[in-house]
Amino acid sequence: MSKVDTAIAIKTCPCCAGINFEQQKIIWDELAAEWDLSKSERKYIDRQQGLQCTNCRANLRSMCLAAAIINIYNFKGTLQNSVKKMKRKLSVLEINEAGTLSEYFANFNRHTLAKYPDVKIENLPYMDNEFNLVIHSDTLEHVKDPIKGLKEVHRVLKPGGFTLYTIPIILDRLSKRRVGKKSYHGSPGNDEYQVITEYGADMWTQLMDAGFNECRLITIDYPASIAIIGCKPKQ
């Protein structure tokens, strides 16, 4: 099987149990050139950002985060049903909206949505050990000091808590800082979406640098979707 193929393909939406998906084209030619994406890399990044559940409209990265939540808390069934059970137990910080997942998180008794530029991940206005779960989706690649950001996430997490996130990852290379020519995701020329780090296979090291002692990777569609889980030590 060549790398162009999807080694693991999504069958059921973990958010709503939908089974139909549609693909939209996301990556434009200039971005593919700036990012130096091969044809197969462009294909899996397009899938990551543009494959949607036709029922709940979650894209693949939201669906992968949903699958990771279900996995770490050992839930059976969809995220929709799981949040009802977890509701009273968890305090959740969502940094920037994690796509369509926000509507589910709003059901948590303690759900805090922090939005850039009011709240920056490198300087979180919360107490130490406040949250069970901190989620961010495609945020870290835009942050000037991502390790400082992850240290802040670590600080506000309770011992034994989890951070859960996605970033665009090109699997066959190492991470690099974008220097010189600026590159943007989302909308070209919008400073809010300027890319600082192009992540590669070593993306997990930032979690360890920030003080997490365990890193897990979860996929529901490979190589297009990877959710990264960092665990804060219990003591």
Ligand SMILES: [Zn+2]
């Ligand atoms: Zn769905």
